[in-house]
Amino acid sequence: MNSFGRRYRVSIFGESHGELVGIVVDGVPAGVALSADDLKEDLARRKAGAKGTTARKEADEPMIVSGVFGGRTTGAPLTVVFRNSDTRSGDYADLVAQPRPGHADFVAREKWHGWNDYRGGGHFSGRITLGIVAAGAIAKRVLEREGVQIEARITEIGGASDAAGMEAAVEQAIADQDSVGGVVECTADGVPVGWGEPFFDSVEAVLSHAMFSIPAVKGVEFGAGFEAARMRGSEHNDPIAAADGTTRTNHAGGINGGISNGNPIVFRVAVKPTASISRPQETFNFATGEVDRLVVRGRHDACIALRVPVIVEAMTAIVLCDFALLAAAEPAK
Amino acid sequence: MNSFGRRYRVSIFGESHGELVGIVVDGVPAGVALSADDLKEDLARRKAGAKGTTARKEADEPMIVSGVFGGRTTGAPLTVVFRNSDTRSGDYADLVAQPRPGHADFVAREKWHGWNDYRGGGHFSGRITLGIVAAGAIAKRVLEREGVQIEARITEIGGASDAAGMEAAVEQAIADQDSVGGVVECTADGVPVGWGEPFFDSVEAVLSHAMFSIPAVKGVEFGAGFEAARMRGSEHNDPIAAADGTTRTNHAGGINGGISNGNPIVFRVAVKPTASISRPQETFNFATGEVDRLVVRGRHDACIALRVPVIVEAMTAIVLCDFALLAAAEPAK
């Protein structure tokens, strides 16, 4: 439910306007040099601040409250927590009667019979990804030792794929009190041949599971992805060019039969536009029983995709770290 | 690894040219009327036969060897097995030295240190999906009681989305000793509000996990999917139109915040062109240590996407049945 992973396992908790959000990371190898400061670079990348991101200001100060001793991981569960402070709960009271379209307000209420913490989206808030970014930063440390490097970046906003077009798309969305979606591409270099399992724990299956756990993600494709559906086999097949498995092209995105093939793992995720927009919308009002005008107050991102790359990296690191630790368990003979 | 699901859990086994392929299904509710015949309609849809599918002829006769007594499921694990018969193992011996591009031959050998059963792709074979189709047919029976209906269909082949264009694409691929990819769309009607979990067990996360467990799938998108990345929030948001959560549009594909919202669940999967093609390819030969010409023998599908819809339905049924059984566990008070 709120935990994920087999050997490197994370458990998330918290709400947007609760006291703490955080993560418990089980399975971190002992002896990894680590301090709260090591998490800050990635947390800063997740943070709001740039044009197109929310005005909510949070310190996002990570506190490691277990699992580190004398500057090293101990092998015991590692817990990172963050304090919520800049909360304006009053902003959300109206949404109980009139759930925001495109948001989890309605389903949360139905699923939990009206007992959900509705303030700021409660447990559905993007703030929960703080813990994920922290766990990802730790996983990256473990993966460094294996020679794995992960990098995600925005490749498209509002249909534009050049910098000027992307910037214009965000600015126009802000001007229109609207929001806009985007695409994030992620590459993992240095993954050896043999991670993943056929069928249910294929690299694609587990990575996509993690990606679709990120709020606002609505599509995931590996290598040529949907374009592969329009290709011929003779065009899509990646000819092997060397004994280490290096292929001439990488339409497979580094994965065959669900198993890493030694080439870079490449995939893209589609991020929908932020559901919360200031622009008035027509939607059902449960208090009046009629479709009604809704103006969403609160502070929101005009383009949530801008904050997603570091979360995609974190989820990728969590998944690959799990595969790395499991792979170590496969004896060579 | 080779099992999937929490309350409705499947474990698959078998190889293309082994003795049996099959599936163990744990968690089937007791008392469901079921015989081997009930599985045959879906198995027939998966079967080769149409133009563009392999010439390998298998009876695909399901044998239920546990879990059914007196025509009803018993509550104990239900096992379905299939005998392999039309196997021509000699066809594959060459592939040990020269792994097929786009196929799992190379990674299987590396992952399992050369001990993998390489005949017909071994455990990576599409034949393993026989069990999945069987487990899906059983899950559909359980879901019927909940009023859930699942339907998947080909919407695109080789870039064409009309019947004539799709047929032409397949015929041209056959004529060229090549293969071609396609897109399958799946709809699940009747899913109530509230299935799925925020984050790690979101409906999207678990469904995509299952979809990417199907060989040849390289992309999955829900609702507007990748198109959502090019939309504005005001356009993408689905206005709620009634107290039951019905929305005017369904860009979200029936899922908000990872939870089903009562509207039809809609998603598409991209299927790559079959890796095995008769057309000569250049790829690495481990015997000679050089890039070399490869002609793949054996019998293959020119368009594997044609056989995928029933597998997508089966995987969807397996996932939704799991959610249905878990949802029953959420007390209303």
Next chain:
Amino acid sequence: MNSFGRRYRVSIFGESHGELVGIVVDGVPAGVALSADDLKEDLARRKAGAKGTTARKEADEPMIVSGVFGGRTTGAPLTVVFRNSDTRSGDYADLVAQPRPGHADFVAREKWHGWNDYRGGGHFSGRITLGIVAAGAIAKRVLEREGVQIEARITEIGGASDAAGMEAAVEQAIADQDSVGGVVECTADGVPVGWGEPFFDSVEAVLSHAMFSIPAVKGVEFGAGFEAARMRGSEHNDPIAAADGTTRTNHAGGINGGISNGNPIVFRVAVKPTASISRPQETFNFATGEVDRLVVRGRHDACIALRVPVIVEAMTAIVLCDFALLAAAEPAK
């Protein structure tokens, strides 16, 4: 690893002398009235204070930092943390060179290559059971609605099973700077017929798994237990006396074939004497490479069994709550 349960799942974290110990509880049904105060009665029972228990004084003040809103559980993960304060880390430095016999000092160091937090036993400390008691108290609330009542009590200390004998055994152990073991018996009333699974998730299997997760537990037996091994079938079999499954005797401890049979679930756990004793012991000194005299400093329980009943209850509640939520998922038709 540090998490347990399928539908009611707990994840523990913390070290004896770290900043926080705590637990994340996933799967708590929404709408259960709950405050931190509701946890205090059970926490007080776990607390030191009585004769025979450690002199370490901790506030053990539970802080619910997620999952509760407006005095009710929300359905999202519920997290309870406790601050460590009365820590005297200096007491433990010597134990790195000379691990205490009967304790985890040696194995922790070996398992985690010397990076373990050795202060006060680190993650192996009994303090981690604080979270378990909290999660158990919450589970009891859920079980109350099902009519299930759990009660554990000391039945034996140092071989004595009467109150005076038990007290004398503890006093003598203290006088001798030694420690003493005991037996705890637990009864769960009101469990309906049908919880548990044949084989791997039998009620006995899952309960014993939880019991042996409690530090110092070395034996678990259900119903007649080891005595059953000395009985005849005609004597051990519990004759069914009524249509609801009530049996005349309860040698089975309320479980047949791994499934609850409607009678009280009864089991006993053996608790070994506290490993840490002030009395000098001979054991290996890794600094000198020789067997050497060890005097364990620090504050310890002369009879840890005295504090175990509430932990046994908590673990039982966690297990039964999981079964209850899973059982709700078994449709009657």
Next chain:
Amino acid sequence: MNSFGRRYRVSIFGESHGELVGIVVDGVPAGVALSADDLKEDLARRKAGAKGTTARKEADEPMIVSGVFGGRTTGAPLTVVFRNSDTRSGDYADLVAQPRPGHADFVAREKWHGWNDYRGGGHFSGRITLGIVAAGAIAKRVLEREGVQIEARITEIGGASDAAGMEAAVEQAIADQDSVGGVVECTADGVPVGWGEPFFDSVEAVLSHAMFSIPAVKGVEFGAGFEAARMRGSEHNDPIAAADGTTRTNHAGGINGGISNGNPIVFRVAVKPTASISRPQETFNFATGEVDRLVVRGRHDACIALRVPVIVEAMTAIVLCDFALLAAAEPAK
């Protein structure tokens, strides 16, 4: 539910009078030399035949139908099946109305709403342990490479612990148309320091989980076990005698803090007397609504404990193999 293990995972299926019973073993390392013959020694030990065991004669011929190729394991799921043949289903029809005391008849019917396969105990039958013995024999092969040896033996029958007494106890039970229980002790030599986890996946927790999954087991104790509850710390603590962790005594049964300490792992399981006895019993008759005389027909073991040692070994091997594969995943630095 019917599967167990994390890296070496087994899934069982079958019924006493169904077509096949079997097991799917996922996670078997590739390259282990294995044939069906290698399973026969352990299967023979499980088999009926000795005095005090059932007259049902089954070939128990193992068929490996997946996961082995060219005499070696392939890395893919390994499946072993057994055909049921000597079934006399007529023997059991009466038990629907009058469930046997001490048996799963009543709970199976209630749990599965009357749809359970009641013939021969259905899925609750000891025949399901055939697969477990097979999976154990495979696990032993993997453990051999790690230098781990497992041995279980009967230490007590009907209270007697010498050979003559045990034999007399069985003979007397047979003469009385009754049954008798026993105790099995198991030792695992060669387990290195560091397997297992603190708390939920302690060696004791996981081993006991497996042991209580064996039908008829009602107690499990490690090392001094229940006797430890009567000991002083100064007596129970095992002094470390050498740098490799060897202790002078082994009251802990080779486990401290849930982690293996390098000494032999030693534990005992209590096996209750067989529930099915020919001697008349009084128990509830659901057809008449009254307590009534029951004479159990069918062929049964007078002392099921006699057949348990090899099953205890198998379960131990399954658990330790899982730990071994997981431990390999813990990088040394």
